[in-house]
Amino acid sequence: MSRAQRIAFGVMLAFFLLAPLVLYPVFLMKVMCFALFACAFNLLIGFGGLLSFGHAMFLGTAGYVSAHAAKVWGCPPELAILLGTLSAAALGLVTGLLAIRRQGIYFAMITLALSQMIYFYCLQAPFTHGEDGIQSVPRGTLFGFIDLSNIWAMYATVLVVFVAGFLLIYRAIHSPFGQVLKSIRENEARAISLGYDTTRYKFLAFVLSAALAGLAGATKAIVFQLASLTDVHWTMSGEVVLITLLGGMGTIFGPVAGALVIITMENYLAQLGAWVTVAQGVIFVICVLAFRRGIVGEIAHFLKKPL
Amino acid sequence: MTEIFGIPTQALFGQLLIGLINGSFYALLSLGLAVIFGLLNIINFTHGAQYMLGAFCAYLLLNKTGVGYWWSLLLAPLIVGALGMLIERLMLKRLYKLDHLYGLLLTFGLALVIQGVFRNEYGTSGQPYAMPAELAGGRNLGFMFLPNYRAWVIATSVAVCLGTWFVIEKTKLGSYLRAATENPALVQAFGINVPRMITLTYGFGAALAAFAGVMAAPIYQVNPQMGADLIIVVFAVVVIGGMGSIMGSIVTGFSLGIIEGLTKVFYPEASNTVIFVIMAIVLAVRPAGLFGAQK
Numbered sequence A: 001m002s003r004a005q006r007i008a009f010g011v012m013l014a015f016f017l018l019a020p021l022v023l024y025p026v027f028l029m030k031v032m033c034f035a036l037f038a039c040a041f042n043l044l045i046g047f048g049g050l051l052s053f054g055h056a057m058f059l060g061t062a063g064y065v066s067a068h069a070a071k072v073w074g075c076p077p078e079l080a081i082l083l084g085t086l087s088a089a090a091l092g093l094v095t096g097l098l099a100i101r102r103q104g105i106y107f108a109m110i111t112l113a114l115s116q117m118i119y120f121y122c123l124q125a126p127f128t129h130g131e132d133g134i135q136s137v138p139r140g141t142l143f144g145f146i147d148l149s150n151i152w153a154m155y156a157t158v159l160v161v162f163v164a165g166f167l168l169i170y171r172a173i174h175s176p177f178g179q180v181l182k183s184i185r186e187n188e189a190r191a192i193s194l195g196y197d198t199t200r201y202k203f204l205a206f207v208l209s210a211a212l213a214g215l216a217g218a219t220k221a222i223v224f225q226l227a228s229l230t231d232v233h234w235t236m237s238g239e240v241v242l243i244t245l246l247g248g249m250g251t252i253f254g255p256v257a258g259a260l261v262i263i264t265m266e267n268y269l270a271q272l273g274a275w276v277t278v279a280q281g282v283i284f285v286i287c288v289l290a291f292r293r294g295i296v297g298e299i300a301h302f303l304k305k306p307l
Numbered sequence B: 001m002t003e004i005f006g007i008p009t010q011a012l013f014g015q016l017l018i019g020l021i022n023g024s025f026y027a028l029l030s031l032g033l034a035v036i037f038g039l040l041n042i043i044n045f046t047h048g049a050q051y052m053l054g055a056f057c058a059y060l061l062l063n064k065t066g067v068g069y070w071w072s073l074l075l076a077p078l079i080v081g082a083l084g085m086l087i088e089r090l091m092l093k094r095l096y097k098l099d100h101l102y103g104l105l106l107t108f109g110l111a112l113v114i115q116g117v118f119r120n121e122y123g124t125s126g127q128p129y130a131m132p133a134e135l136a137g138g139r140n141l142g143f144m145f146l147p148n149y150r151a152w153v154i155a156t157s158v159a160v161c162l163g164t165w166f167v168i169e170k171t172k173l174g175s176y177l178r179a180a181t182e183n184p185a186l187v188q189a190f191g192i193n194v195p196r197m198i199t200l201t202y203g204f205g206a207a208l209a210a211f212a213g214v215m216a217a218p219i220y221q222v223n224p225q226m227g228a229d230l231i232i233v234v235f236a237v238v239v240i241g242g243m244g245s246i247m248g249s250i251v252t253g254f255s256l257g258i259i260e261g262l263t264k265v266f267y268p269e270a271s272n273t274v275i276f277v278i279m280a281i282v283l284a285v286r287p288a289g290l291f292g293a294q295k
Helices: A003-021 A025-048 A056-071 A077-099 A104-124 A151-173 A176-186 A188-193 A198-224 A234-247 A254-272 A275-290 A294-303 B009-040 B047-065 B069-090 B101-122 B148-170 B172-182 B184-189 B194-216 B226-241 B246-266 B274-285
Strands: B138-140 B145-147
Touching: A003 A025, A003 A151, A025 A151, A025 A176, A025 A198, A025 A234, A025 A254, A056 A077, A056 A104, A056 A198, A056 A234, A077 A104, A077 A198, A077 B274, A104 A234, A104 B101, A104 B226, A104 B274, A151 A176, A151 A198, A176 A188, A176 A198, A188 A198, A234 A254, A234 A275, A234 A294, A234 B101, A254 A275, A254 A294, A275 B101, B009 B047, B009 B148, B009 B172, B009 B194, B009 B226, B009 B246, B047 B069, B047 B101, B047 B194, B047 B226, B069 B194, B101 B226, B138 B148, B145 B148, B148 B172, B148 B194, B148 B246, B172 B184, B172 B194, B184 B194, B194 B226, B226 B246, B226 B274, B246 B274
Parallel strands: none
Antiparallel strands: B138 B145
């Protein structure tokens, strides 16, 4: 990490360590779950140039699987989260093979359509309990000795999952794999002419992104003890696009900043009903027209350092 | 009662009719998307919201000013088309030099705003819209009962689709349009006002969506969410057909409506997902779409 990035990472870590002293921990856990979700999404759009409009399917599917595993099969939380993550990776494997065949806006439309298919499946499948969702999922005992019904134990677990996921993404972006991915975003034809099998790289990035989105979804289901249709709906796919766009596409810390802003806004505007949707739409329009670098992108541009 | 494959013919033809109706809307909407995409190179996510706006225009015209269905069929597309041109002039125009994905994001945001505003005002429940008295009732065809209004919707959308195809493929105006799709700079050099053509094209696409919305109002109820879920299915239709050809999107739209209707008869559990499954198969076999140009 460069110096600026180390400082930013320190600020982020300090924020999530100290904030629960003044802010509601459950709210912060929600922010971290969405931040990880958006970081996973950003890996695709920000570094691979692939706009997925169906990332909710990974978040939601992993949530259902981990909730089902914890509640019906009685799995401990670590196993439930692992199963959820694996299910999202498997789904990413199948949908990735199809979606990667087209590019640009087709890719966005295909992922959107596939996630709508998953939504209808979740609406009808018996194990998801339709409109009710899977409720009162037990948090259980992590590794057999950490009782997650304790809010601080849960908080620490989510923090560890989030930071681990974040660092994994950071590592992936700065590995040779990530560099090739960036070259594909910049000029795919040239990357092909240099001998890179670009389809394979894009496919790998897609599966990795799906798995990490699944990790966020599985953790979220355990934290909120709930898996519901909201998480597979297309509005959720739109929300993660918004979070990433507002925070700064292609920046490392952008999705985290975006998640903090958007989740805070939703929390305070929740009682205003559909105005939340209007506000999200307005932010979309403003970001696209006048604020394409996003929050962190603007800061990085001002400091002339990548963040 | 007569049966085919153990299904009463009454039910079979009934679902086939619903399929044709849905197919009419798929065709009209995917046609509009294809026309806009051809010239602007953006996928118009606001299309579903514009379809909903058309239906609400008809509803408001009737309830606030007493303007009936037939005038709405003319006025709603004009209003929504004008609104579309405004959007193109004020916002979309600034994005043509950027990655096409920004157009998608902008129109998605606009769709959220429009749908959110209407949901605030009218909630999520549907508002009924009476069908015009001239088209009430129906006729017995011997093997099934055909409501007049549904026959009108199918006939009109076929006519509008073919009319659009004719204008684009067979007239001078259409040839300008196709030339501008290929090479806007060159067409502009011949003295044709391409920016104005782009604005009018977007307005036309939006008007087409509104026209579909007015026709849909008496069949489905007028509901702020009516376009949101429909547009995703239409995206799948567009991926299946490929956006290369106008006729392709018309044929694909109608056929998928019929296939969806038949699925409701033979395997109702899959009726929501069948179009997406077909999309997956088409992608695996022929990624460019059935009518798309293979790269």
